[in-house]
Amino acid sequence: MPQARVRAVRSVVLAVTDLETATRFFTEVWNLEPAASTADAAFFRGTGAFHHILSIHRAPRAGMIRVVFDAADRATVDALYAQVQAAGRPADGAPRALPWPGGGYGFGFKDPEQRNFAVVCDVADRKDIADRPDRPRKISHANLNCADNEATFAFMRDALGFRLSDHANNFRFLRCNADHHSMVIGFNKDATLNHVAFEMPDLDSVMRGIGRMRDHGYPVEWGPGRHGPGNNAFAYFCGPEELPLEYTSEMQLVTEDHVARTPDDWKWPPGRVDQWGIVAGPTARVKRAQSLFRFSDDGYRLGG
Numbered sequence: 001m002p003q004a005r006v007r008a009v010r011s012v013v014l015a016v017t018d019l020e021t022a023t024r025f026f027t028e029v030w031n032l033e034p035a036a037s038t039a040d041a042a043f044f045r046g047t048g049a050f051h052h053i054l055s056i057h058r059a060p061r062a063g064m065i066r067v068v069f070d071a072a073d074r075a076t077v078d079a080l081y082a083q084v085q086a087a088g089r090p091a092d093g094a095p096r097a098l099p100w101p102g103g104g105y106g107f108g109f110k111d112p113e114q115r116n117f118a119v120v121c122d123v124a125d126r127k128d129i130a131d132r133p134d135r136p137r138k139i140s141h142a143n144l145n146c147a148d149n150e151a152t153f154a155f156m157r158d159a160l161g162f163r164l165s166d167h168a169n170n171f172r173f174l175r176c177n178a179d180h181h182s183m184v185i186g187f188n189k190d191a192t193l194n195h196v197a198f199e200m201p202d203l204d205s206v207m208r209g210i211g212r213m214r215d216h217g218y219p220v221e222w223g224p225g226r227h228g229p230g231n232n233a234f235a236y237f238c239g240p241e242e243l244p245l246e247y248t249s250e251m252q253l254v255t256e257d258h259v260a261r262t263p264d265d266w267k268w269p270p271g272r273v274d275q276w277g278i279v280a281g282p283t284a285r286v287k288r289a290q291s292l293f294r295f296s297d298d299g300y301r302l303g304g
Helices: 019-029 074-086 149-158 203-215 284-289
Strands: 008-016 033-038 041-045 054-058 063-070 105-110 116-121 138-144 163-167 171-175 183-186 193-199 222-226 233-238 244-249
Touching: 008 019, 008 138, 019 033, 019 041, 019 054, 074 105, 074 116, 138 244, 149 163, 149 171, 149 183, 203 222, 203 233, 203 244, 233 284
Parallel strands: 008 054, 063 116, 138 183, 193 244
Antiparallel strands: 008 063, 033 041, 041 054, 105 116, 138 193, 163 171, 171 183, 222 233, 233 244
């Protein structure tokens, strides 16, 4: 039987202590569109089809709750559940109807480093998917720090169907569709969030996003620049509660026969950490933010 594979990062779920401030930020500054809300949570969509690409939930401490992957259909979700079970990872039960806005069918689970994930399908997605200037389309990728990169990589490859696109000194870049990467896993000391990247429709939208963030008191912490692996343009920020966020565009597209490169292929001249070399590198502030946020203990439990 062919391996079942996830096909996208559908959404990211964050915990915040000040829900109202974070809601204003993600709508008025980050430029997402409200999709739904409850007394203790807010859901936001981009211009893509997904019902929502971000949800934020009131909590005593800011952090990560889960990363949600998209699957093609119920048969794929069921097969992925079997693969997660075969890998020996704890799940919150068999796939089922889900109670959150947009609904869906899926299950939650933990990876080898106790991070929380979910796989879903059959969500009430949207058909109005035209780009809008300066509005993110989707989650481009989630970047996760790993204390045990080898175990995390093996799990994401064998249980979820990710493929290796590139291996740089500090990161592995993993794909589940034509985008060069949808997940990045780092070689670090702890299993925390590094950052969440939102895909903008073009480079001008990234640049105007830098201006809009600065206008609202959020300076760019790294960028603008263009990465090596993925060839994507970038700008990094610290959002509310120091959440590490990225605007990105122009991600490289690859095919199934793409050959992964190695750390020896990704070496920069002295003083450079990206292709353009406009700025020296990330600020101390964003470096700190890129290790602050842990996953909640029970974020793999979806309810339903």
